Amino acid sequence: MRTARDTSSTIYDVASLAGLSISTVSRVVNSPELVNEATRARVLAAIDQLGYVPRADARARALKSTRRIGVLTPFFTSPSFVERLRGIDAALARRRYELIIYTVDSLDKLKGYLATLPLRGNLDGLIVMSLPIEETDVKRLVSRHLQTVLIEFHQPTFSSVEIDDDYGGKIAVQYLLNKGHRRLGFIGDIDPPDYAIRPVIARLAGFRRGLAEANIPLPDEYIRSSTYDQEHSRQAARELLNLPKPPTAIFAAADVQAIAVLKVARDMGLKIPGDLAVMGFDDLDMADFVGLTTIQQCLDDSGRIAAELLLEQLVDPERPVQHVNIHLNIVERETV
DSSP, rough: OOTTOOOOOHHHHHHHHSSSSSHHHHHHHHHHHGSHHHHHHHHHHHHHTTOOOHHHHHHHHHHSOOOOEEEEEEEETTTHHHHHHHHHHHHHTTTTTTEEEEEEEEEHHHHHHHHHHHOOOOOOOEEEESSSOHHHHHHHHHHOOOOOESSSOOOOOOEEEEOHHHHHHHHHHHHHHTTOOOEEEEEEOSSOOOTTHHHHHHHHHHHHHHHHHHTTOOOOEEEEEEESSSHHHHHHHHHHHHSSSSSSSSSSSSOOOOOOOOHHHHTTOOOTTTOOOEEEEEOOOHHHHTEEEEEOOOHHHHHHHHHHHHHHHOOOTOOOOOOEEEEEEEEEOOOO
């Protein structure tokens, strides 16, 4: 068996060191979601120790470039992720890079992608969108020289595009208070899947802080956790609006949820904004269509900037890490 960090190591050496079959090693590299975590960890430890480079990776390094950029993303059908991807694609298309999308719907799939994408050699760079990344994965990405940029997650090793979610919640409160509201409700996904980041929790924290600074209580019954699904969001809205003393304003931590609130309120015969003010977060394309007052986080721009940061790093891998903070703006329309 070859010694550690010998880049001439083969898949047979990896299998021997891990004490597993060649087919299992191949599955870890090519279909990690089909292998349990313990087995995957054994194979990856052997790969890291030997410095094993799969043949596809060796070919790619010889060619210097694949002109492919990968994007690791959750919730692919969510409008906010689609708009970010639109910004990424626009920036890559100008430079004639192909966009490869990898969708995540479980923690196991996230870990599998982060472990094996650096090994496959079919990408020049990677954008990780709204997903957490652990130190082990950081080390593997760095050691395999896969340039990486993060969106909505801060990690000091990699450049990132971020927003201040806590601040977003606070400015929502300030805006609604300035409009004369004192009973404020909140709807958001404060119990996200284990593989996702938690921006809505930060938005709720800022929302609480803004109310506390104004000496206004936020009763527990004025907070509703809901997924982005329309029916779940509508049910959360119905629960708030059917309270004996319902809120006069609702801040939804995503525009798609704010639109669900509007639907329920109008079905109940409430006037917007006379009886109920509704405020969202994102400024999706559809927010303008329905006249929704919302907090704009420039989704297209965040995707475009992330892609541009990555392309700059591909030209100059020694370029200093940059953490770009996207400014949040309130877009006033007809619902507040």
